[in-house]
Amino acid sequence: MANWLRFWKKDKPKPHFFIFIVLGSLLLFSIFVIFFFSVKPENGGIFLTGLDGVNKIFGNEEWYCDAFGYEAGGLIKLAEPGRKWILIGNEFPEENKMINLKVQLAQRARKYFEQPNSVKIFYELTNASSEQVTSSILGAYFSTSSLKNSDELLFEEKINLSGLAVGKYKIKVKVEFDCGEATTLPQDIFVSHPLYVVWSFDWEGYNVKDKYLQSIDELASKHDNFPLTHLINPRLFITKTIPQANRDRVRDWLVEKKNKRGDSLGLHLHLFYENFEAAGLDIPEKDSAELEKIFFTTNGSMVTSTASTTVAFDKSKLKKKQIYDLTYWGYGRDDGYDIPITNLSDAEFDKILKWSKATFGVLGFGTPVTYRSGGWFANLATLQVLEENGFVVDSSGRTKYNFGDSKLPGFWDLATTSQPYQPNIHNQNSALKPTMKIWEFPNNGADSWWYSAKEMIERFNLNWGAVGGPLEKSTVVVFLSHPDWFEVDIPKVDELFNYTDTYLNSKDGGPVIYQNLENLHKIWEAN
Incomplete structure (x- = not known):
């Protein structure tokens, strides 16, 4: 201490010492001010929050507006x-x-x-x-x-x-x-406008394996909980060629999907001989031995009590059978699967339809209003009788074709991009007036048995037109699969819907909405 005092007394005060003291004081004061007024450098520059809570720019207006040009982006x-x-x-x-x-x-x-x-x-x-x-x-x-x-x-x-x-x-x-x-x-x-996609299933009338039902569920769930369109042949539920447990299981599955997923249940007809007998129609002449393999005698010839009732076959009627001049798309299969609906007279088709509707009621399916013919075989008379029986949608329409082993020509000649229309009363391939009341929703997307995923995607793109762009009018693409042999369809439809999923409106990817035929008819009627 003594030495320091002697130094202070001996020498003159140093100016730089006082400068150091002043600068240090100013630095401490600045730090205090900055923290007290909450400087926020993370906001893009230094500005202070005053006591009134309003942000104030630290600097003149010209300076921070010059900085705006750099920060505006x-x-x-x-x-x-x-x-x-x-x-x-x-x-x-x-x-x-x-x-x-x-x-x-x-x-x-x-x-x-x-x-x-x-x-x-x-x-x-x-x-x-x-x-x-x-x-x-x-x-x-x-x-x-x-x-x-x-x-x-x-x-x-x-x-x-x-x-x-x-x-x-x-x-x-x-x-x-x-x-x-x-x-x-x-x-x-x-x-x-929307682009509706329909996934329809033609239930041919044969047994459907559990694993196929499970695969259908998995694919529908994967692809936006797709509400499916089921077009069902009642034969599946009246034949003893399918165990009753299987028939009941399929029936319960269909009712559940209708109630929980919003699936629609319509009619699909291949003229199995069981359907003839159950509806009370004469069976085309066949060898009795062949018929005995198909039919089984039970209590009655009509489905009146339970969903699993089977048809009766009375061999004494064989001598009275009408000999049909039938046309087959196959080679005359033993079960009648290859008999086109168009073989029937109007009265016979009317009888089949009334029996089918009654059977649907017994099964708990409700009243069918949508329809597709087996092999797409439907003519003007078919459409007229459907309309008279309360059907509002047919989906048998398609491009020109020959079908089956016999290469039987169909009645349709529509474009791949044909959209829903009400057929002309004289020409089912025309929408010119006068028209029927029934709507035709063509199977314009093709089917997953005969066509590849690439071909079905091409159909989808053709119906959209300018893929990725807006649609000038509401559009529908109808695809078809078969649950009976679904192993063929699985990889194709999964690839197809992986593609259409990218354009789902529910994901804001485009105008695509998955819908069933019954609901689409209501939309078309309203618009």
Whole structure:
């Protein structure tokens, strides 16, 4: 201590020592001020929160507006319309024709406004049907109530697009600050009619294995809980060639899928001889030994009590059998599977239909209103009798074809892109008036037995037209599978629906909706 005092007394005070003391004091004071007023460098620069709670720029206005040009590109953290595919049609509620445009600002944007509710956000929708963006269609500022979360700087605005025509649009957002504007890149919005996809099953009338039912369930679940269209041959439930336990299991499975998944249950007819007998029709002349292999005598010839009742066959009737001048698409199979419906007279077909509807009621299936003929064999008379029996949809229509071992020509000559129509009363391949009341929903997507996945995907693309773009009118693609020998179909339909899944509207990937035929008829009638 003595030495230090002698040094102080002996020498003059050093100027740099006092400078050191002053600078150190200023540094400590600055640190205190910074922490006291909550400097927030993570917000894009130094600014202070004053005692009034309002953000203040540390520096003059000219300085921070110069910085705005560098930061403008990062001030909008999020601009999201919620979805880009808007579907139009009477089947969709108004709220489905609106988008919820969300805009979130980055925290660094706070230095460029006084209060979050003072931010001005403008959106603009432009027509982009061509490569170049054309005139503005719709635009407005966000409402004053659009601020949803002040801390997160989140804004939301509902925009009604129901008045827009079909087309491709682009939407962009502009946020106005005192120092300038920040904008987003345009995002696509599509206004389109829906593209419905139907997966129909023709139940031929043979036994269906448990593993096939399980595979159908797994695929339907995988592909957006697909509501299926089942077109069922009643023969499956009246023949002793299938064990009763199996018949009951299939019946219960179909009823469950109708009630829980929204599947529809319609009619599919191949003219098995059991169907003739059960409906009370004469059986085409066959050798008695062959017939005895097929039919089994029980208590009655009509299904009247339980779903598993089988038909009766009275051999004494053989001498009275009408000799049909039958046309087969096969080589005259023992069970009658290859007899086209068009062999029947109107009265006979009417009788088969009435028996089928009664059988559906006994099985708990409800009244069938959708139909497809075995081998797609349906003519004008077929459609007329269907209409008279309350059927509202036929799905036998297809491209021109020859079918079966005998290469029997069918009655249809539709395009691969034919859409639902009401057939002309004189020409089932025409929609010119006058028309029938029944609707034809063509099997335009082909079937997964005869066609490959690639070919079915091609059918899907052809019916869409400009794949990836909006549709000018509601469109349907109907595919067909068989549960009876489903091992053939599984890999094909899985590949097919993996492709169509990418365009599902439920995933905002496009206009695709999976639907059953019965519901589609209601939609077409309403529109």
